[in-house]
Amino acid sequence: MNILIVGTGYVGTTTGVIFCEMGHRVTGLDLDDSKIQALQNGKLYFYEPGVEVLLTKHIQAQNIIFTKNTEKAIQENDVIFICVGTPKGTDGKADLTFVRNVAESIGQYMNTYKVIVTKSTVPVGTAELVTGWIASKQAGQIPFDVVSNPEFLREGSALQDALHPDRIIIGTESETAKSVMKELYQNFRCPIIETKAKVSEMIKYAANSFLAMKISFINELARVCDQLEINVNDVSKGIGLDHRIGPQFLRAGMGYGGSCFPKDVNALIQTAKENGHPLTILENVVKVNDEQPLFFIEKIKRYLDGELKNKTIAVLGLSFKADTDDTRESPSLKLIEKLAKEKAVIKAHDPVVKLDASQCRTVEETIAGADAVIICTDWEQYKQLDWKSLKPLMKAPLIFDGRNMLDPDEMKKLGFKYGGIGHF
Structure with a gap:
C-alpha cells in the first residue's frame, strides 16, 4: 500500500x-x-x-x-x-x-x-x-x-x-x-x-491525562514522605506491586514535561470546561506539576542555609526525560529559571541537548567548583558516573537527585550529602 x-x-x-x-x-x-x-x-x-x-x-x-x-x-x-x-x-x-x-x-x-x-x-x-x-x-x-x-x-x-x-x-x-x-x-x-472517531480521540487524551495524574500523585505524596521521614521509593514499590495500580509512572521526580502530557492534559481540561463539566482532579494534577520544581528548589535552599545567591549550581540534564533531545516543558528549564531568579551561578550539561555556547561540554567541567549538583534528567550515564573520583572536583559534596536515580546509602558512604525527591 x-x-x-x-x-x-x-x-x-x-x-x-x-x-x-x-x-x-x-x-x-x-x-x-x-x-x-x-x-x-x-x-x-x-x-x-x-x-x-x-x-x-x-x-x-x-x-x-x-x-x-x-x-x-x-x-x-x-x-x-x-x-x-x-x-x-x-x-x-x-x-x-x-x-x-x-x-x-x-x-x-x-x-x-x-x-x-x-x-x-x-x-x-x-x-x-x-x-x-x-x-x-x-x-x-x-x-x-x-x-x-x-x-x-x-x-x-x-x-x-x-x-x-x-x-x-x-x-x-x-x-x-x-x-x-x-x-x-x-x-x-x-x-x-474498532470504535467511533470521537471515542478514539477521547481515548488518547484520557490515557495521557491518567498517566500524568499518576506522576503528580506520587510527586505530591513524596512531599509528605519528606516530612514523615519515609522513603517514597519504598512506598512506590509497595503500591506498584498491586496489579490494579502497577509500577509504571510511580517514580517520584521533578514532574512531567515534553510535547504531550502538558499540552494534552490542558486540552482535555479546556474541553471539559466548554462542556460544563470541569475536571477538578486534572486541574490539580497541573497545579502539582507546576509546583514540583519549586518544591525541590526550597529543599535545596534548606541544605544551603536558605541562600542560593552566588552559589555555583551544576545542573545535569536539560531534556525533559532521558533518551530524547526534547526540552519542551522540561522541569530542568523551570528549575534553571528559578535558580537564575535566586541569582545562583548556573553550569549545565546534557549528553544530547545543546542550548547555547556557554553550556559545559563534560560532566567534569560542569561540577568543577560546584556548591551543589542537581540531577534533573535520568540519563543512564549520570547513574554510571564514578562519583568517588568526581567528588574532589566539587566545592561541597552536595547532590540533589531530582530523579531518585542514585542509591542514597551508597552516595552517603562516599561522603556525599544526598537529597532526593521524597528522601528525608
Missing part, C-alpha cells in the same frame, strides 16, 4: 519507517527544506534512538522518499496520515492550524478515494472538522473517509512502542476505511479496538 505521512517529526518519521518495515511504500511530506534535506540523507534532525538506523535502511531500499511536492504526494498515495503538530494555544486549547492546512490541501488536490488518518493528538470532534475542511476545498465530490488512529509513542522509546504497541485504535464508522486500516496493521500482534 502507498502511504503518505504529512509531517516528519518524531511521530511521523517513526510511523513511516515502521510501515516500511511492514512492507508498505511511504512518502514523507514536509514544507521545511532543512528537514527534507536531512531525512533524504538518512539523518534525523531530532534525537530518537534506533529510528535513524531504520531510516537509512529503507532509504537505501527505496521504500521511503521525502518531498515538498504537496499535490503530487496527495495524488499518488492511497492512505494519508496527518502527523503535524497541535501545539497548545494561548487559551489552553490545541491549535489545529496545521491540521486544517493539511486537510484543505487534501481537499484541493485529491483525485481518487482516500483514507485520511489523524495520527496527531487532536481534541474530541476533530475528525468531523477535518471532514468539513476537506469537503470545503473539493472541486467535485470525490469520496473519502476520515479515521482517528492516535499514536501512543513515548519519546526515547518511540521505535519500541511503534513496533510493539499495547493496542491499536481505529476510530471510524466506515467499513471501507476499517478494512484499509486493518490491512495496514495486519502484521501487528496486539488488540485492535
Whole structure:
C-alpha cells in the first residue's frame, strides 16, 4: 500500500519507517527544506534512538522518499496520515492550524478515494472538522473517509512502542476505511479496538491525562514522605506491586514535561470546561506539576542555609526525560529559571541537548567548583558516573537527585550529602 505521512517529526518519521518495515511504500511530506534535506540523507534532525538506523535502511531500499511536492504526494498515495503538530494555544486549547492546512490541501488536490488518518493528538470532534475542511476545498465530490488512529509513542522509546504497541485504535464508522486500516496493521500482534472517531480521540487524551495524574500523585505524596521521614521509593514499590495500580509512572521526580502530557492534559481540561463539566482532579494534577520544581528548589535552599545567591549550581540534564533531545516543558528549564531568579551561578550539561555556547561540554567541567549538583534528567550515564573520583572536583559534596536515580546509602558512604525527591 502507498502511504503518505504529512509531517516528519518524531511521530511521523517513526510511523513511516515502521510501515516500511511492514512492507508498505511511504512518502514523507514536509514544507521545511532543512528537514527534507536531512531525512533524504538518512539523518534525523531530532534525537530518537534506533529510528535513524531504520531510516537509512529503507532509504537505501527505496521504500521511503521525502518531498515538498504537496499535490503530487496527495495524488499518488492511497492512505494519508496527518502527523503535524497541535501545539497548545494561548487559551489552553490545541491549535489545529496545521491540521486544517493539511486537510484543505487534501481537499484541493485529491483525485481518487482516500483514507485520511489523524495520527496527531487532536481534541474530541476533530475528525468531523477535518471532514468539513476537506469537503470545503473539493472541486467535485470525490469520496473519502476520515479515521482517528492516535499514536501512543513515548519519546526515547518511540521505535519500541511503534513496533510493539499495547493496542491499536481505529476510530471510524466506515467499513471501507476499517478494512484499509486493518490491512495496514495486519502484521501487528496486539488488540485492535474498532470504535467511533470521537471515542478514539477521547481515548488518547484520557490515557495521557491518567498517566500524568499518576506522576503528580506520587510527586505530591513524596512531599509528605519528606516530612514523615519515609522513603517514597519504598512506598512506590509497595503500591506498584498491586496489579490494579502497577509500577509504571510511580517514580517520584521533578514532574512531567515534553510535547504531550502538558499540552494534552490542558486540552482535555479546556474541553471539559466548554462542556460544563470541569475536571477538578486534572486541574490539580497541573497545579502539582507546576509546583514540583519549586518544591525541590526550597529543599535545596534548606541544605544551603536558605541562600542560593552566588552559589555555583551544576545542573545535569536539560531534556525533559532521558533518551530524547526534547526540552519542551522540561522541569530542568523551570528549575534553571528559578535558580537564575535566586541569582545562583548556573553550569549545565546534557549528553544530547545543546542550548547555547556557554553550556559545559563534560560532566567534569560542569561540577568543577560546584556548591551543589542537581540531577534533573535520568540519563543512564549520570547513574554510571564514578562519583568517588568526581567528588574532589566539587566545592561541597552536595547532590540533589531530582530523579531518585542514585542509591542514597551508597552516595552517603562516599561522603556525599544526598537529597532526593521524597528522601528525608
